Each structure stands twice: as C-alpha cells, then as structure tokens.
Amino acid sequence: MKLQVALLALWGAVSVLGDGQVNAKLKNGNRQMKSILVLPAETTITMFGFKGSQGLWPENDKFEDDLTALVGKTLTLHRAKISATPLAEVSAANRQELAEVQRKFDSVQAQILRSRGGVRKGRYSLGDSVAGYAAASSADTLVFIRAKGRLPVNLKVGAFLMPELDGQLTFVDARTGEILAFLEFICDSHNWMKSVDQLVSHIQESLIPVWTSL
Amino acid sequence: MKNLSGWNRVVFCALIFAARSHAQTRTGSSFTKPELALLTQCEALEHRFDRRALLFHDTMLDQHLAGAATPLLPDLPPTHVHWRFLVLRDPLVNSFSLPDGTVYLSTGLLSLLENDDQLASVLAHEIAHVTNGDAFAFQREYRKKETVRSVTTLAAVASSSVLGGGIAALLAPDLLAEAIVAEGGRPIQLWITSGYGDEAEHIADQAALGLLARAGRDPGQLARSLDLMNDPLDELPVLTFAADRAKLRQRLTGLQTQPAASRAVDGKSYFAAAENAIRENITMDIDSRRFRTAVASARRIQTAHPVDARALYVLGEAYRVLGPRTAEPSAEERSPEGRRAAVKNFASRTAEEEDKILAATPPGRAARDSNWKKTEALFQEAAHLDPQLADPHRGLGVLYSEQNRIDEARVQYREYLEMSPTAPDRLQIENRLAALDHPGTAH
Numbered sequence: 001m002k003l004q005v006a007l008l009a010l011w012g013a014v015s016v017l018g019d020g021q022v023n024a025k026l027k028n029g030n031r032q033m034k035s036i037l038v039l040p041a042e043t044t045i046t047m048f049g050f051k052g053s054q055g056l057w058p059e060n061d062k063f064e065d066d067l068t069a070l071v072g073k074t075l076t077l078h079r080a081k082i083s084a085t086p087l088a089e090v091s092a093a094n095r096q097e098l099a100e101v102q103r104k105f106d107s108v109q110a111q112i113l114r115s116r117g118g119v120r121k122g123r124y125s126l127g128d129s130v131a132g133y134a135a136a137s138s139a140d141t142l143v144f145i146r147a148k149g150r151l152p153v154n155l156k157v158g159a160f161l162m163p164e165l166d167g168q169l170t171f172v173d174a175r176t177g178e179i180l181a182f183l184e185f186i187c188d189s190h191n192w193m194k195s196v197d198q199l200v201s202h203i204q205e206s207l208i209p210v211w212t213s214l
Numbered sequence: 215m216k217n218l219s220g221w222n223r224v225v226f227c228a229l230i231f232a233a234r235s236h237a238q239t240r241t242g243s244s245f246t247k248p249e250l251a252l253l254t255q256c257e258a259l260e261h262r263f264d265r266r267a268l269l270f271h272d273t274m275l276d277q278h279l280a281g282a283a284t285p286l287l288p289d290l291p292p293t294h295v296h297w298r299f300l301v302l303r304d305p306l307v308n309s310f311s312l313p314d315g316t317v318y319l320s321t322g323l324l325s326l327l328e329n330d331d332q333l334a335s336v337l338a339h340e341i342a343h344v345t346n347g348d349a350f351a352f353q354r355e356y357r358k359k360e361t362v363r364s365v366t367t368l369a370a371v372a373s374s375s376v377l378g379g380g381i382a383a384l385l386a387p388d389l390l391a392e393a394i395v396a397e398g399g400r401p402i403q404l405w406i407t408s409g410y411g412d413e414a415e416h417i418a419d420q421a422a423l424g425l426l427a428r429a430g431r432d433p434g435q436l437a438r439s440l441d442l443m444n445d446p447l448d449e450l451p452v453l454t455f456a457a458d459r460a461k462l463r464q465r466l467t468g469l470q471t472q473p474a475a476s477r478a479v480d481g482k483s484y485f486a487a488a489e490n491a492i493r494e495n496i497t498m499d500i501d502s503r504r505f506r507t508a509v510a511s512a513r514r515i516q517t518a519h520p521v522d523a524r525a526l527y528v529l530g531e532a533y534r535v536l537g538p539r540t541a542e543p544s545a546e547e548r549s550p551e552g553r554r555a556a557v558k559n560f561a562s563r564t565a566e567e568e569d570k571i572l573a574a575t576p577p578g579r580a581a582r583d584s585n586w587k588k589t590e591a592l593f594q595e596a597a598h599l600d601p602q603l604a605d606p607h608r609g610l611g612v613l614y615s616e617q618n619r620i621d622e623a624r625v626q627y628r629e630y631l632e633m634s635p636t637a638p639d640r641l642q643i644e645n646r647l648a649a650l651d652h653p654g655t656a657h
Contacts, residue, residue, distance in 0.1 A: 042266075057258035061265060087265060095267035099303070102266075104501055114561060124564060128646065132639035175645050 020183035020209035021112075021119035026171075031180065033141040033171065033213050036075055038084035041067040041145035042102060043167075045193070048150055056151070059193070061088070063149075066196035071145055071169065074203050078214035083139065094135065101126075101133050105144045109170065112182055119182045126177035136174045144170040151190055164188045165199070169206060181210050245294070248357065249313075249350050253294055256312040263302065270301040270321055270491055278487035279319070282330055283337045285429035288345055291315060295344060299337065301491055305498040305507075306450065307443055311340035313349035321495040324488045325511045326442050329481035334429065335436035338422035346417065348410040355411075409461060416468045423469075432479055437469045447506035447543060448499075449556035485518060496528060500535050503565055508532045509541050523600030530592030531609055533585045534616075537569050538578035589613055604634035608643065620650055 025031045041064045045056045065086035072084025090098060104126050112124055136142055147167030164187060171181040185206040191198040207214075245253070263269050279299040287297055295315035302308075304320040311317045317340040327333055343349070409415050419436065426433040444462045485492075492511050499508035512525075512532040519525040533541075546552045559568060572578035590613060597606040607630040614623035627647050631640065 057255065057262050060262070092267075095265075099267040100497075100501070103498070107502055108564075111561070111564060123567075125566070128642050129639065131642035131645055134638055137641060175641075 020181060020206060021116045022181045022209045023119055023122050023179065025122065025178075026180050026210060026213045027120075029212070031173075031213065033080055033180070033210070035081045035139045036083070036141045036143055036171075037136045037139035037174065038068060038072045038075065038082060038143045038145070039098065039102065040064060040085065040087035040090060041071070041147065043067060043145075043147040043149065045149040045151065048152060063193070063196065067145060067147065067167075067199070070196050070199060071143065071203060074200060074207065075143070075214065077204075078207070078211060080214045085135075097133060098135070101130060101142075102144070104130070105170070105172070108179065109144070109146065109168070112170070112179065116182060119179050122178060124179040126172060126179075128176050130172065130177040131175050133174075139174045141180065142172040142174050144168075144172065146170075149192065151193055165192050167199075167203075169203070171210065180213075183207065183209065248353060252349065252353055253314050256314040256316060259312065260300070260316060263300075268303050270303045270494065272301070272490045275301060275324075275487050275491055278483075279333075279337070282334050283317070283341065286334060286338045286341050286425045288341075292345060292347070297341075297344075303494065303498065305495055305502045305504055307446070309336050309340055311344045311349075313344060313347065315344050317341070317344070321491045321498065322507075325492045325495045325499075325507070327439060327484065327488070328442070329435070329479040330484045331426070331431045331435035331479045332439040332442075333484060334431045335422055335426055335433075335439050338425040338429075338431075339418050339436070341425065342418040342421035343410060343414070346414065346421070348414045348418070351414070352410050409458075412461075412464060415461070415465060419465055419468055435479060437466060440466050440469070445548075447510055448504040449553050450502070450504070450560065485514070489515065489518070493528070496532065500532070503560065505532070505536045505539060506541060506543065509536050521599060523596040523603050523606070526592045526596035526599065527603065527605045527609060530589045530596065530606070533592065534589040534609065534613055536581075536585050538572035538575075538582040539585075540577075540581050586613065586617065602633070604630050604637065607633065608637075608639075611643070611646070615646065615650065624650055 023031075026033075043060055043064050045060045045063060047056050065088050068084050068086045072082045075084075076082045087095075087098075108124050108126055112119060115123075118124055130136065130142065133142075145167065147165055149165035166184065166186045169181075169183045169185070170179060171183075172178070173180055183206040185199070185202040187199055187202050189198075260269075276299070279301070283297065283299050291297060292315075294313070297315045297317075299317045299319070301324065302318050302320045305322040306320055307322045307326055308320045309318060309323050317337060319336065323336065324333075327336070410418075422436055423433040426436065440462050444459060444466070493515060496508045496511050496515075499505070499511065509529070509532040512529040516522075516525045516529045543552070547556065563571070573582050590610070593606040593609045593613065596603060597610075607626045611623045611626035611630060614620070614626060624647065627643050627650075630637070631643055631647075634640075637643070
C-alpha cells in the first residue's frame with residue numbers, strides 16, 4: 001500500500017514536471033511569437049553499458065545540427081517566421097557571440113530547472129542584452145534547445161536500462177530576455193539516434209501549450 | 215615515507231615520478247582498446263570545445279604558456295603524448311590534462327594566478343598527471359567499479375520483474391545519475407571536475423615540486439596558488455576540483471613540509487601575457503554572478519593602466535554590477551556558514567531578486583550607494599580621458615536609469631547612440647530609451 005502511494009505521488013510529481021511552463025503574458029494572449037530565431041541546439045549524448053559511460057562526440061555534433069533543423073521545421077508548421085541555423089553553418093566569427101548568449105541562457109536554465117513554476121510568473125530573464133545579439137535583430141523570440149540522451153552499448157541491456165532522451169525548448173523574448181515558455185519533451189526509445197525525425201511527434205506535443213501564441 | 219621530510223620527500227617523490235614516467239613509455243600496441251578509445255575521445259573533445267567557441271586563442275599567451283611549460287617537460291614524451299597548452303573560456307577556476315598531453319587552463323584560473331611561478335606550478339601538476347598516466351589508471355578503476363555496480367543493479371531489477379522499466383530505473387539511482395554525465399562520459403567528467411583521487415593528486419603535487427625546482431621556479435608558489443583557490447571572493451554551486459576546499463586543504467597539508475613562497479616573484483610578465491584573457495574573463499564573471507571576482511580583476515587591469523579610459527570603464531562597470539555588495543566578503547560571508555548560505559542563495563534566487571533583497575538592508579544600501587559613486591566617478595573620468603569612447607556614456611545611461619535619474623539617463627543614452635551609430639547593442643539601448651519615454655513598457 002505504502003509503495004502504491006509513493007508511486008502515485010511520484011507519478012504526480014513527474015506529470016507536473018513534464019508539463020510545459022508558459023509565461024502569463026503568453027498565456028493571456030498579450031504576446032505573440034511571429035518571428036522566431038532557433039539557436040543551435042546543445043545536446044549531451046552518452047553511451048552507457050556495464051563498464052560505465054563514454055562520450056559520443058561526433059554523433060553529438062550531427063545530432064545537434066539535425067535537432068536544430070527539426071525544431072525549426074516543426075515550428076514552421078505553425079506559421080511563424082522561422083530562422084534556424086545549425087551550428088555547423090554559423091561562421092567562426094559569430095560563434096563567440098553565440099557562445100555568450102548560450103552561456104547566459106545556461107546560467108538561467110539551471111535556476112529554471114530548480115523551480116519551473118517561476119516561468120509562469122515571469123521570474124526569469126536573460127536580461128535585455130540579448131537584444132544586442134546581432135543574429136537576432138529581426139526576431140521577436142529566441143528558442144534555446146537543450147537535450148540529454150543516453151544510449152546503451154548493448155541493446156539487450158538497454159531494454160533494462162531505459163535508453164532515453166529528454167530535451168527542453170525555451171522561448172525567450174528577443175528584446176527583453178524574459179523567459180516566455182519552458183517546454184519539455186521526452187523520448188524513451190533509442191530510435192532518435194537512428195533518425196532525429198523520430199522526435200517530431202514528441203516535439204509537436206511539447207509545443208501544444210504555445211500553439212495559440214504562434 | 216612518513217619519516218621523510220622537506221626536500222628528502224620531494225626527491226623521493228621525484229624518483230617515484232621518474233619511475234612511473236618510465237613505466238608509461240609504452241609502445242602503441244601495448245595500449246588496451248579502452249585506452250585507445252580514450253585517446254580518440256580526447257581528440258574529439260578539442261573539436262567539441264572549438265565548435266562551441268570555448269577555446270581562447272591569443273598568440274602572446276599561447277607562446278607564454280609554451281615557454282613556461284617547456285622546462286617542466288620530460289626529455290621524451292610518453293607514447294601518444296603531444297604536449298599542448300590551451301586556454302578555455304570559462305570563469306570557473308579549473309585546469310585539467312588529457313592523456314594525449316593536452317593541458318587546459320581556464321580563463322578563470324588565469325585571472326586568479328599572480329605570477330609565472332604559480333602558472334608553472336599548475337602546469338607542472340598537470341604535466342605530472344599526464345606523465346604518470348593517471349587518466350588511464352582512473353579509467354581502469356572506473357570500469358571495474360562500474361561493472362560491479364551494474365551487475366548489482368541488474369540483479370535488483372531482475373528480482374523485481376513485476377515492475378515496469380520506468381520504475382526499475384528508480385531502483386538504480388546511480389544509473390539515473392548517468393543521465394547527467396558530461397559529454398565525455400563519466401570518467402572524463404570525473405577527472406576534469408573532481409581530480410584523479412587523493413593519492414594521484416598527492417604524487418602529482420610532489421612531482422610538480424621537483425619539476426619546479428629543476429626549472430628554477432619557486433616551489434613555494436604551488437602552495438600559494440592553492441591558497442588563492444581556497445579563498446575565492448565569490449561562491450558558486452559548481453564544485454570543481456580547484457574549488458573543493460576539502461581537497462585543497464588536503465593538498466595543502468601534503469605541501470606543509472615545503473618552504474613557503476620563498477621570494478617575491480615579479481608578476482609583470484605574467485600579467486602582460488594573460489591580460490587579454492583576464493579582460494575577457496571579467497565579462498564572463500559578471501554573467502556568472504561572480505561580481506567580486508570581476509571587480510578584483512578589473513582593479514588589477516586598472517592598476518596596470520591607470521590612465522587607460524577602457525580600463526576605467528571596465529572597473530566602473532564592475533562596480534555597477536557589484537551593486538549592494540562590498541568588494542571584499544565580510545568575515546561572516548567567509549565563514550563556512552556564510553559560504554553555504556551564498557551557495558544556497560545563488561541557486562534559489564535570480565540575480566535581480568538577490569540585488570533587491572540585499573539593497574533592502576542598511577549595509578546593502580550603503581554598499582550600493584558607495585559603488586554607485588565609484589561607478590559614476592570612473593565613467594566620468596573615462597569619458598574625460600577619451601572623448602571618442604562611447605562606452606562610458608552607455609554605462610552612465612544605465613547607472614542613471616538605475617538611480618531613477620531619467621533625464622540624465624536619456625542624455626547619456628542618446629550621446630552613446632550618436633557616438634556609436636553601429637553599436638551591436640543599438641537595439642537594446644533604443645529599447646531602453648523607449649522604456650524611459652514610456653514607463654511601464656518592457657525594459
């Protein structure tokens with residue numbers, strides 16, 4: 001009985017965490033996202049097995065570029081004007097500027113992950129210095145993509161150890177830096193590594209809370 | 215070993231180091247498959263850093279690092295080792311080496327060090343890790359431990375077959391933790407952030423002392439550099455090896471028998487080489503809420519260039535963001551409780567919330583007013599010294615806006631835009647001006 005109650009509580013907690021967090025401004029319809037710049041995704045993919053985990057850097061690079069393009073393509077379906085440049089196509093000169101924006105986001109994301117509810121209250125912001133990011137000058141919204149994936153070395157072992165990918169899409173006001181929405185998607189199979197297109201339905205589902213704002 | 219003291223101990227450890235170095239001179243075919251895979255991963259890591267623009271390139275600094283490291287290197291590099299010394303754009307104080315001979319130093323560490331002998335002590339420590347083959351030993355140990363752990367976990371999962379896959383994972387917190395490993399996988403993440411283990415670190419320190427003495431450097435500067443790491447101006451919730459006080463204390467204890475920093479080492483040549491990295495790190499310190507560290511670095515630059523308008527501007531900006539804090543932490547803030555509270559506040563409050571809470575206290579208000587005065591004076595002096603420099607006007611605009619001196623803020627912002635019509639932050643300043651003209655709109 002105790003175990004059932006604990007599992008139920010855990011399920012409830014996971015459900016709440018899995019919900020997208022949307023800023024009241026967006027929810028009330030006071031803010032629309034018409035021109036979106038999707039920043040290159042930053043992902044961490046590791047391969048794990050009986051003898052621990054190891055990195056998959058070349059695969060990670062490709063996955064990041066594919067995921068960036070996929071999120072851009074998915075958002076385009078919602079009629080917003082989208083610009084999504086995979087990191088491989090960003091010039092070396094612009095990468096440093098991009099790295100600064102990404103670093104700023106990472107420091108704020110750490111706090112969002114600690115208390116997601118603050119997004120609804122408009123508690124988090126990257127600061128208006130994001131308006132100085134040249135590549136975003138014509139955009140009204142920035143999208144940051146983060147994902148962590150685990151792949152089993154051996155698929156039979158993987159059946160026990162849950163290969164999965166969990167990612168986040170964060171919508172940020174390109175003028176003020178305010179976090180507009182923090183959406184999460186989870187894929188609990190390893191198919192995403194074969195083709196990133198396997199994630200389409202998961203990403204679309206995560207976008208439901210902001211559909212009306214696109 | 216316990217009966218040895220002082221330089222005898224150094225010589226003893228240097229002999230061990232030499233013996234271990236010799237043991238590492240292996241042929242390519244004697245490397246195991248996982249070791250070769252690890253070497254491949256090291257190459258990929260540099261590509262990864264480069265892709266994300268995390269490598270800091272500065273010809274003068276690169277040459278200086280190579281020059282400081284060369285006298286510390288063994289005559290023959292171990293197999294698969296090609297010595298390289300690279301700088302990472304990272305405000306955290308950290309250094310690490312990869313088994314292929316690549317040594318990384320963060321800009322945060324370079325900002326902390328005072329002179330070439332301290333730089334050499336960090337390099338010597340990392341060189342000793344590479345020569346000792348600590349990464350390979352760490353990897354072997356890790357794989358052994360993980361095998362045991364995985365078998366135990368799998369047994370637990372199998373014994374509870376009534377539970378679904380998702381629930382099974384909850385029984386294995388260690389495996390769930392794998393989801394947050396860094397990109398290189400757990401072993402690389404562990405040694406980069408936590409070091410190689412007490413024994414390996416101790417041996418590397420002792421070997422570093424021998425290398426420093428051989429290169430004519432002051433071995434006492436190794437302990438001095440650890441002291442600097444042990445007393446940071448700002449706390450962060452990220453615990454790296456160089457920020458872990460327990461480990462630093464342990465390393466310092468291991469160095470207690472050594473003479474203290476024996477002579478004042480001139481830091482001018484070091485500062486000249488590292489200045490660009492220190493300047494760049496100030497922005498990163500501010501972004502990562504290390505405001506006191508930013509002020510300390512900006513002061514250092516301004517001291518070296520007392521009539522440089524840009525240096526004055528950077529110092530003024532550092533004081534502005536310091537806001538309701540003092541430039542040095544109080545005794546209370548330096549206490550273990552104070553440091554714990556700072557870490558907790560960092561994680562639970564946004565920068566704006568923290569500023570607001572601090573500014574609501576009398577000491578916070580006093581500190582903010584004092585910092586505002588310094589900021590204004592520094593910006594004005596910078597504008598006076600170099601009338602062509604637009605940044606001080608931008609800074610004054612931000613400062614006056616914070617102080618609710620709206621008309622003065624407008625004047626300064628407009629002057630900035632006139633002086634710098636193609637500024638990358640033009641849109642940001644125009645937004646701020648619009649917000650001043652129409653209070654209540656987004657700012």
